Amino acid sequence: MQHAPLAGNAWRILFLLFLANLFNFFDRTIPAIIIEPIRLEWNLSDLQIGLIGTAFTIVYAIAGLPLGRMADTGARRKIMGWGLLAWSGLTAVNGLAWNFWSFLLIRMGVGIGEASYAPAANSLIGDLFPAHKRARAMGIFMLGLPLGLLLAFFTIGAMVQAFGSWRAPFFIAAVPGVLLALFMFFIKEPQRGAAETVQVAAVPVDKPLRKVLAIPTFGWLVLAGLTFNFATYACNSFMVPMLQRYFQLPMVQAATATGVIVGLTGLVGLTLGGWIADRLHQRSERGRLLFGAASMLIASLATGTALLLGRIEIGVFVAVFSLGWLFSYNFYTCVYTSIQDVVEPRLRATAMALFFAGLYLLGGGLGPVVVGWLSDHFAQAAMLAEGATQMTEAFKAVGLHSAMLLIPVALFLTMLSLLLAARCFSTDAAKMRQGLHDAVPA
Template sequence: MQNSTQAANAWRILFLLFLANLFNFFDRTIPAIIIEPIRMEWHLSDFQLGIIGTAFTLVYAIAGLPLGRMADTGSRSKLMGWGLAAWSGLTAVNGLVGSFWAFLIVRMGIGIGEASYAPAANSLIGDLFPAHRRARAMGIFMLGLPLGLLLAFFTIGAMVKAFDSWRAPFFIAAVPGLILAVFMFFIKEPKRGAAESVQVSQERVDRPIRRVLAVPTFLWLVMAGLCFNFATYACNSFLVPMLQRYFLMPLQEAAVATGVIVGVTGLFGLTLGGWVADKIHQRVANGRLLFAAFSLIISTLCTAWALHSGRIEIGVFVAVFSVGWLFAYNFYTCVYTAIQDVVEPRLRATAMALFFAGLYLLGGGLGPVVVGALSDHFAHTAMLSAGAEQMTEAFKAVGLHDAMYLIPVALFFTMVFLFLASRCFVRDAKRMKEGLVAVVEPVGAAVTA
């Protein structure tokens, strides 16, 4: 009876974590959808547009380190509650600003609020679900990503059209987040390591960051995550404006097409991917990471072909790019779970904070600004090649399209690092389990004495 009650509580908590994750990605996606109206109003370059995403991710990554440590040592529910309230409130403030720099500063504040969430939520999931169910639980949690993106891409354009203002979505998005923040404070947390097969010490760990960085699998996964986030943030930041410029689509249609590519695919990729990953893991110890590496091969080929085909039918572009993104989503269920398998429970939030720091500082932080800078460069090159003296929207369309080739390149390197991580995963997972047993033995001896 107690086990069934604990299981039901775990799924209820997971549902709340999923909802908060959905709002997390919904809120952070708004600027990427309305980027063209912002560019026109404030006369910005693509490099400046990239800075909006980069500033957010840099602050997100830096703030995530101390907040991740707080999640390992303090109340995860309170940390998530205050963080959700902060980023939701600042999202509303984003709709009030009147300049590029004010907009940028508020986005950085939102980054601090959102940085409190992922390490604490991932740590909670690791304590709520045993190893053989974590990929599925992580898949459900990460459904907040595609659903948040899907909801944003399918509704933001309509909001802008209905209110005739790009500011309206920020006010609307803040309301549900502020309401959900209240529920976060009532989450009943499990003990750290409660889902492990052996008892886990609740004592603090000395030199936690050094302990985490000593795990080879973790380092390879950080490299993979760096490349993967470069690709995803570049895609999420510039796919809507690329469709508007290169394929001449209106904002609402471009947003919906992007929603299909990065949102609908995630619904299938994360649910089916988590289930397949768990099945493979039961037969092959490092099967999750091999499955993720294979998925990234397909993702690389599909995204590269879609871009290389030029101005093909928009339906064909969306279909092929969507197949690539469908397989790319297997990264989340496989890699996040692999980190849980090689890092002991007391260090998991710290590990996730370090992981996200690598992802966002050097991955998500660089993706938008590098693609934006290359877009400006390629647009200028196209203008000179045409013998023109004035920049036009046509040259900007070519520049942004060509800069997006960095996406399949980054996905290819993600695949390489995932394969390298798979080679040392079994050894590191075994070492983690042996370390848990070693921690328990002195405790048991003391009790007996």
């Protein structure tokens, strides 16, 4: 099989993209860690807590569509640089919020800034790395997710304790983001399609949204992303408060345990998973997606088991849930690279923007608010079952733990969607390659 050459500056740019991705997830994770002090200070319900995450993700999804189109037609380094400046600055402003609604509106502004990054970065990676190296490159880029989470969950609690306020982490987090934004403007971008084996036409694509949505594999991957993000955003939003309420852990220990579950596992899942996905892709075009589907099945079974075991030893819960979350990280290396394989280079940022719209608008947007609403519902049911007339923290603990069972259900639905995507992947990948050949002038 013929392979395109690797860009000379590919690994240096990838490292910069990885660092920015790390602080992207660090910044967006802060509210999930300090949410209990905020809840008690402003007397919030779990539904309101869920709305904070939902408002962020809905705005992120909507803003990503025009920003994705801009990344397909304009300078990606400028889009990423200005976006990084915007979300870092607004993260600092978040520390000045005076009530629930001000906090919510500022988080929505952060979402607009962060929406500029992922489509442009994914498009850039597709032009820097040829197909047989993309899963590993994407795995390194997506290491920013677990490392960002790990850094946040391991340090935010200590920051709150050191400064005596939940506001301090927002101010501290803004500094590295502003510095990284300056480096973004100096990236030397490759030509679009530089990593493909055939020349890519320079003319714009007619009806780009329709062409992307007409790819069957892409539709199934969007559905898989929707259910997967439902699970991940529900977990990231409520794992720390669930450990605090249900397992009676103090905030620092709950944050550290969550860091192990959603952060440490990603270091293994993304590095090893990317390597396995590339090897399987060389044996079979559908290998990545079938590997992703098998990983989702394991993730669903392990996370479901950990929750159904009830109030077990915290070490056992963390170990079993972490096993499932480790396999869940294979979603990124398998799905993101598969989109690159079925969408032509001139439409990749647009495709990623559409993909993220599905992920965040219906997946990440619904996950926190649905789990939050169910948590309040189950807490009320637990109170009535005991014949009590006053809501207590014990009832809220039971309610939240019960609502978290939606996570393994969503992961199982992700597995089904990936299996359906694998059925049409080879046909769609062949059509993409043939389209590139047909577009080359004679």
